[in-house]
Amino acid sequence: MPNIVNTSNWEDVGFNTNLTKPYGFTPGTGSSVLLCLALGDTAARVTSIDAGGYTRYGSGALAVGGYQMEFWIRNNVTGSPTTAAIILDTSTFALVAAFNFDDDITGDEITSVNVANSSTPTVNITAASGSAVIMSFVSAFARTSSSPIPSGFALLAAGSQNHNSVYDADVGAGGSLTVGCTMDGSNSWDAVALELTGAGGGGTSIPVVSAGLRQLMNN
Numbered sequence: 001m002p003n004i005v006n007t008s009n010w011e012d013v014g015f016n017t018n019l020t021k022p023y024g025f026t027p028g029t030g031s032s033v034l035l036c037l038a039l040g041d042t043a044a045r046v047t048s049i050d051a052g053g054y055t056r057y058g059s060g061a062l063a064v065g066g067y068q069m070e071f072w073i074r075n076n077v078t079g080s081p082t083t084a085a086i087i088l089d090t091s092t093f094a095l096v097a098a099f100n101f102d103d104d105i106t107g108d109e110i111t112s113v114n115v116a117n118s119s120t121p122t123v124n125i126t127a128a129s130g131s132a133v134i135m136s137f138v139s140a141f142a143r144t145s146s147s148p149i150p151s152g153f154a155l156l157a158a159g160s161q162n163h164n165s166v167y168d169a170d171v172g173a174g175g176s177l178t179v180g181c182t183m184d185g186s187n188s189w190d191a192v193a194l195e196l197t198g199a200g201g202g203g204t205s206i207p208v209v210s211a212g213l214r215q216l217m218n219n
Contacts, residue, residue: 001130001131001132001169001170001196001197001198002032002101002102002103002104002105002132002169002198003101003102003103003169003170004099004100004101004132004167004169005028005031005100005101005102006023006024006025006027006098006099006100007025007097007098007099007100007156007167008021008022008023008024008025008096008097008098008099009024009097009156009157009161010036010038010095010096010097010136010156010157010161010163010164010165011095011096011097012093012094012095013086013093013094013095013096014093014094015040015091015092015093016088016091017087017088017089017090017091018085018086018087018088019085019086019088019094019096020083020084020085020086021035021083021084021086021096021098022082022083023081023082023083023084023098023100024098025098025100026080026081026082027077027080027081027100028077028080028102029077029078029079029080030076030077030078030103031077031100031101031102031103032073032074032075032076032077032100032101032103032104032105033054033073033074033077033084033098033099033100033101034057034071034072034073034098034099034101034105034134034196035049035054035071035072035073035074035084035086035096035097035098036069036071036096036097036098036099036134036136036165037069037070037071037072037086037094037095037096038064038067038068038069038094038095038096038138038163039067039068039069039070039088039092039093039094040067040092040093040094041068041090041092042063042066042067042068043068043090044068044088044089044090044092045068045070045088045089045090046070046072046086046087046088046089047087047088047089048087049072049074049084049085049086049087050074050081050084050085051085053074053084054072054073054074054084055072055073055074056070056071056072057070057071057072057073057107057110057194058071058107058110062110062112062192064112064114064138064190064191064192065114065138065188065189065190066190067095067138067190069112069136069192071107071110071194073105073106073107075104075105075199076104084096084098095163097136097156097163097165099134099167101132101169101196103198103199104198104199105132105196105197105198105199106196106197106198106199107194107195107196108128108131108195108196108197109125109126109127109194109195110192110193110194110195111123111124111125111192111193112190112191112192112193113190113191113192114190117186117187117188118186118187118189119182119183119184119185119186119187120180120181120182120183121135121137121139121180121181121183121189121191122135122149122178122179122180122191123135123178123179123180123191123192123193124176124177124178124179124193125176125177125179125193125195126174126175126176126177127171127174127175127177127195128174128195128197129171129172129173129174130170130171130172130174130197131170131171131174131195131196131197132167132168132169132170132171132195132196132197133153133167133168133171133177133179133193133194133195133196134165134166134167134193134194134196135165135166135167135179135180135191135192135193135194136163136164136165136191136192136193136194137163137164137165137166137180137189137190137191137192138162138163138189138190138191139161139162139163139164139183139187139188139189140162140187140188140189141162141185141187142160142161142162143160143161143162143183143184143185143187144158144159144160144161144183144184145157145161145164145166145181145182145183145184146181146182146184147181147182148166148180148181149166149178149179149180149181150168150171150177150178150179152168152170152171152172153166153167153168153179153181154166154167154168155181164181166179166180166181179193
């Protein structure tokens with residue numbers, strides 16, 4: 001599985017149909033970028049990123065906690081880009097995080113959950129040996145997160161956040177995993193977990209979606 005070499009925290013990139021995500025890093029030639037997007041309108045969709053430079057992960061968007069979540073991958077990056085141009089079909093605000101891998105990646109599984117009143121946002125996912133897993137969550141209130149699980153996972157952002165992620169570029173033996181972390185207070189949260197592998201294969205062959213559609217967030 002390729003390594004994660006750069007990350008960019010969840011960032012509000014504004015309100016419009018034409019938005020720009022600054023990476024905060026310069027992806028190297030031949031590397032790949034995963035963009036995680038939370039759209040403020042559950043009816044909104046991403047129509048393209050970088051005029052077709054990105055492809056959608058999975059079959060479509062996923063309603064999670066009052067947001068429309070989408071995930072897009074660009075493999076074999078060239079030209080040292082520092083931003084991504086995001087086109088939406090509806091004017092809305094968007095929050096975006098970015099992960100930069102040192103080689104091509106492909107998406108294998110998506111699973112999500114909506115749960116209220118807990119200090120431990122977690123998602124269960126079955127991952128292939130050596131794959132990468134990223135769990136992103138939306139908290140009803142800004143919370144400081146710590147203690148990523150399982151062992152070896154890392155937290156994307158420090159400090160008090162409404163949006164955060166827990167990730168690992170190589171889950172080792174894989175299998176049935178409960179991925180998450182601990183927040184410094186109990187409240188409603190919603191989360192989605194992704195499995196990715198190197199583009200050469202591995203993991204499940206068909207995306208799996210299991211989503212509860214519950215409006216928990218007050219934007």
